[in-house]
Amino acid sequence: MVWGGVYILKKIALSTIAFIFISIIAHATSLYDIKLEILSSVAHGLLGNKNIAIYLTDNSFIQKAPKKKVFGLEFVNDCNKADLIVGKSFKGLSKSCLEKCIFATNYNCYQQPNVLGALFWQKGRPVLILKKSVVEKKHINIGHSLERYLQ
């Protein structure tokens, strides 16, 4: 009985340490890294656990695309080579690129019919939304972590 209590206390202590450690890691991250991590989580949740090629239409969300692969993302300069297209405007994209998975980073673009999802500010906080109709149309099996963002 006593040992059971000690075991539970140890578990709680270890969980607390792990929890604080995770918090520390989280707090040490820069805004730039957080944006990349969010993009990575969304991209991998949508397209699976492979290396994903991203094409940025502008620098509104990620100010400078990393040259090296980070968080399983590779940034490409040609939208035809991309798995996911990200930006606040998609004017000027070729027809073939417009048929790819498109993720918007502002509120207005989210309304466009071919946009799969968006991350934008609403009521002062970042909102992530994925369009169920587009997800189903593109036969995407989204990850469990993204299910709550389907609309």
Place this chain on the structure above:
Amino acid sequence: MKVKVGIFIIVSIFLSFFSSTVSYSNNISSLLGEYAQKADLSQKTKQEASGHLIIFTRTDLDKMKIKSLTELINYIPFIRYSENGTNLSDITYVPYQYGTFNPIVVYLNNKEITSPFFGGGFQIISKMDMDFIDHIEVYLVVPSYNIGLHSALYVIKLYTKRGYRENSTVLGSYFGSYGTNSQYIYNGKGNEDFSYLLYINHKQLKRKKIYHKVKKTTYDLSRNSYNYDIYGEIEKNNIRIQGLASFINLDNFIGRSWDITTKKANSKFNYLSGLLEYASDDKSLKAAIDYSYFLTKSTQLSDGPLGFLPIPPKYPTYNNFDLKLKEKLLNANIKKNFNSKYNSLLFGIMGRYKKFNFDKYKTNMPGMGYITLQIPGYNREYIYNLYLENQYMPNPKSIFMISLKYEKHIPNGGIRGYSLFGAKLGYIHNNNNLTFKTFLAYKNNPISSYVLFKQKALGYKRVAKSTTIAASSEVEYRKNSSMYSVLLIQACTKNYIYFIGNYNNFDKIFMVSGISLKYKYYFDVFNKIEINGWYVRAHNAPSPSTVLLSKNAKLGKMNVNLFGGYISIFNRIGKFDFFNNLSYKGLYNDNRPAFNLSSTITYNPTNNLSIYLKGINLFNRSVTTDYIAINPLTNQISTLKNIQSIDRSIWFGVEYTF
């Protein structure tokens, strides 16, 4: 009521402590929370080098459901919230003192909110609902001129929500104790190149009634207020325009009654203001012009006297008056930053014109009819201001700064003009874990037009400007998820202005010393705890009330000790947000210590809907104030003791986004 309050307290505290140990969220949700924190608008506006800074972020304000600045004072060290006898917020109020010193200057974005005649902006905006405010920065102890040009110990900067961060329409309402209710709507849209925000609010703040019995008559002293506020802003590239219209109907509590026999005391304030500002692409050149119009209509009626006519030898008293005061203020400023690798020089000029007119100031005297009360010729003032501030950064971790300011006040009506001089030295060291700031400031304080006007109207000599020297140092140490800070302040004021029948300069040096200790711990992005403790001692404070009460003709001095502190816990568990705060304030003299428990539970069933329950002063033991009224012709004193400035209240609110 007591049972409900008890259940509310227990449930709220239990859930909040419980959640601090078991709360968790999935990875993307945590990342979004962290993104919101790191990209908070305060990260763009805060100026760490400009003073000792306290920030209330959008997330904090959302969880706290702070509805007005009067609540926020509870979380700022060295002060306590109180109201004067006319129901206006006044943190320096001590019995019988009215607005001699305005230690708080309030800005709405970059527009100073101020009454040209009375001088205080805090009083205008303190009870206004703040649902259009994104975040608040509080700069302590004479901040940099880059923050606020006017001498103040505290500068509160209210930053409004930005359309491009809203992209929605929000409809909200809350109601609660004593019949208080509020309804508001705001709409904001756009992107960083063009955005707009429009906010409309109606609020009825109903307060606990105070009854005062004199002989066989009981007087009902009301502190209710009604607000209609409209705020709008448009931001396009380098230009920003903002406008605020506020219509306030305020019951004036005791008013100016000499014996607390107030039958009617009410004021209506119409405040209209607009700001047009320009910032160059690199923000090195900024220019702004703003205008304010303030109309006050006040009516008072008392069984006893409210004032007297300067007609010797009888000096007949009057027990009613009507006044209509118009105030106008035009302000223009331009500032330019010259930046080099190691140096940043800010140079600015400002011009201000203020005008005030009593369109009506009359009393109805029995047997004499309506008599217009004496108004001196003083009704306008020009102010010119020149300032520069240099920051030298020999390395990325250190900043040395020096600031200089010269200000000239030119009043009319035969009142002699005066100049104000200010200077400030500072050093800041900052590395990943540690920030050290130290400042030494010298400043002459302006004399409010109200004080100049009253002295002239009553035929007393003009008071001299007061001068303050303030020194402050702060160390902040951050390690992992913890933050520790210590702030020390020392300020002394020469020629402090006080009121005892008329305004006078105090002949002793009034000194204030204080220390504030703060600890913060972040469990994660949604859960944190804050602990703050502070102590402030005022040496040689003028004590007019003790003079009045002891009927001793000589002004005394007193030492005042004030303790304060709080514990705040912010939590999230599932779709619930919790905020709990227990604050303590130990006061001077015979006022009982104050324990203020405030709690807010917010339930967010969907992204669009938010329902909350908020309790303020749940122990019914907030800071109390004594009020003293005196009849100067008979020396008869009337008192009203232990009045709470913050009522015990519970509010229920709903907010819907579409």
